[in-house]
Amino acid sequence: MAERSTSVVTAGRFREVMRAYPTGVVGVTAATDRGPRALLVGSFFSISLRPALVGFCVGEQSTTWPDIRRAARFGIGILAADQQDLGRTLAAPGPQRLAGVPWRPSSAGVPVLPGVLAHLECVPVAEHPAGDHTIVVAEVRSVRSLRDHQPLIFCHRTFGTVADARSGDRQVRSG
Numbered sequence: 001m002a003e004r005s006t007s008v009v010t011a012g013r014f015r016e017v018m019r020a021y022p023t024g025v026v027g028v029t030a031a032t033d034r035g036p037r038a039l040l041v042g043s044f045f046s047i048s049l050r051p052a053l054v055g056f057c058v059g060e061q062s063t064t065w066p067d068i069r070r071a072a073r074f075g076i077g078i079l080a081a082d083q084q085d086l087g088r089t090l091a092a093p094g095p096q097r098l099a100g101v102p103w104r105p106s107s108a109g110v111p112v113l114p115g116v117l118a119h120l121e122c123v124p125v126a127e128h129p130a131g132d133h134t135i136v137v138a139e140v141r142s143v144r145s146l147r148d149h150q151p152l153i154f155c156h157r158t159f160g161t162v163a164d165a166r167s168g169d170r171q172v173r174s175g
Contacts, residue, residue: 022154025041030074034067039062039090041058043057044056047137054120057135057136059132069124074124075106079151081161082152098111115146115147116146119146123139124136
């Protein structure tokens with residue numbers, strides 16, 4: 001296999017290379033003093049088992065994260081492969097992403113997204129500035145598996161499935 005030439009690390013070149021790496025897709029939700037809020041995150045990861053910690057990255061330009069940050073608890077919904085429309089809704093600009101989404105409140109009042117694979121309820125532990133993003137660390141206070149299905153992933157600038165990524169398709173299918 002021929003190696004592609006290396007180049008100076010520019011934002012565009014870095015984005016081009018990194019978009020070939022598939023990421024899982026989650027919705028972060030909270031009941032805030034300004035109403036229910038949600039945002040889509042593609043940088044979500046497990047950090048620790050004891051205590052149960054997860055992390056995700058939020059762009060510094062996010063207008064939704066400041067509202068979610070102020071909530072005592074927030075939810076993380078792991079999206080399923082058949083939830084591409086919900087993913088697009090949560091990625092849309094503006095604070096009213098949950099308008100028209102039939103979410104339900106958890107026992108703690110945190111919005112639970114419909115049809116997700118799992119729902120985690122978390123409390124914020126720390127934030128770390130990292131370039132043009134913030135790394136958020138959260139302690140998981142409750143976790144529920146809600147359905148058995150493939151996860152939704154994002155790769156090559158589109159939604160798809162793990163099977164699509166494994167097949168070696170240059171363009172991950174959506175649909």
